[in-house]
Amino acid sequence: MDIGARNLGADAQFPSEKIAELSYRYRTLGLGYANIGGLLMSLGLPYDSDEGRALCGAITALMTGTSYATSAEIASELGPFPGYADNADHMLRVIRNHRRAAWGEDDGYEGLKTRPVPLDIECCQDQALAVAAGAAWDRALELGEMHGYRNAQSTVIAPTGTIGLVMDCDTTGIEPDFALVKFKKLAGGGYFKIINRIVPQALDVLGYEADEVRDIINYAVGHGTLLRPRISIMIA
Template sequence: MMGIADMLNQLGIAYDSDEGITLMGKVAARVAEVGYRTSAELAAEKGASPVFDYKSYSKNPFFQEVLSAKTKQLIKKNGVRNVALLSIAPTGTISNIVVSFSQGEKNYIGVSSGIEPIFALFYTRRAESFGNQFFKVFHSTVQAFLDEKGLTKKAEKAKTQDDLKEILPDHFFHTAHRIDPFQRVQIQGICQQYVDHSISSTVNLPEDIEPEVISDIYLHAWKNNLKGITIYRDGSRYPILTSDETGKTEFQRMKEKEFRYGKNSESVVLRGDDIISLPNGRLSTVYHFLKNQKGELQISKS
């Protein structure tokens, strides 16, 4: 599955709106229903899976709660051809190279990945063949809107996504870095009800996110019955995609500074993102220690 965020963009619906979440749930439910019905029809034609046993299969909560009575009856009669059917795989790379749709004589390349929101409205690319010039590449549904309205030249002058607010409808701005992470978990949880295997989904977080918030996100994911979730904190590894969202965060600026960490008569020089051991045995970065002002450590700017 790919392009669900683009579908919402084309319909003028914000990804994390109540209407958008409801529609995503309906799409996932429809995919599950058709998938299992087709598997039962294939079982009638080619035979059921050798390990299929209706007595135990019918006790599966997914079978009991998700599928329609008609599909359940078909499975009871024919069995299913497949042991499991549904998974939303990681499609971050291939989603960027497929032809999403055509408008007039123009093909638009790239769709949103899996059930994830659009990563960014645009990214900046450097072309060596054009004298190392930089140019903007807009997401496909954004570019299609700009082309239709004749706004491409005006949009190319934008330096950040906020600069596009005068020419793009609000629903476009619900991108990966702007959606509440707990809302992302809730959306994935709704879709997970209709997917018998796991869903690939990455929650994008700012670099200065508190460790406690990350812990709460994982706990929230467990409570929403997710089979898996990925957290990506900006700056934690070299990015495959980057966003032109904002300037440096407070944490990014802190990383470039040096601090003298003193305990008893000894002291060492540390960076803002270096890990230290607190008196209570817990670990912290210099940045988070200074921000929380806890403990009895002596840390001063060198």
């Protein structure tokens, strides 16, 4: 974060003069994450569940709040981004609204016609993470009010398709795994099927015995589906 926030606009190259000018004026960053789907699978949490959304929201809030706090710390030494003075009131309002959402507040939002969905702290299985997320936004607001921010934007939700493969992630950005069973092309020709390596871990977390895990994996790899396995499936 520190290197990117300090150097953005100084050494980067851009496709047009206008984009270069805006990048320098606002110093936008795109920090993000990959493998959220894999994390939820490894914890035995359904992707489309209140618990899964709460954990993902807490991680996102912690990442973004911390990055804005760091941006404000850098601004204390190097000054805020060039366009900050013209947008300070609006940006601080946005930060305050994010802070309210991170603490799970239902009202009090400023200048919004559509109420955001706040972090569901009670549904987050890692309470320390949820509290840390709110504290990160406390610090981001406190430091921002004193120093402004070095970056108008700090994070973004991106597919991370290429970098996710390089990092050997089981899933890419925020999306779930596109398939439990995948086909791998062999250098000498032909294919073989492999199951997502998170599946055995997830089944173990959900309480399946070793022989049950083996049967489920063999069935999925052999038939390309988890429907109608030879053993009963527990619903967590």
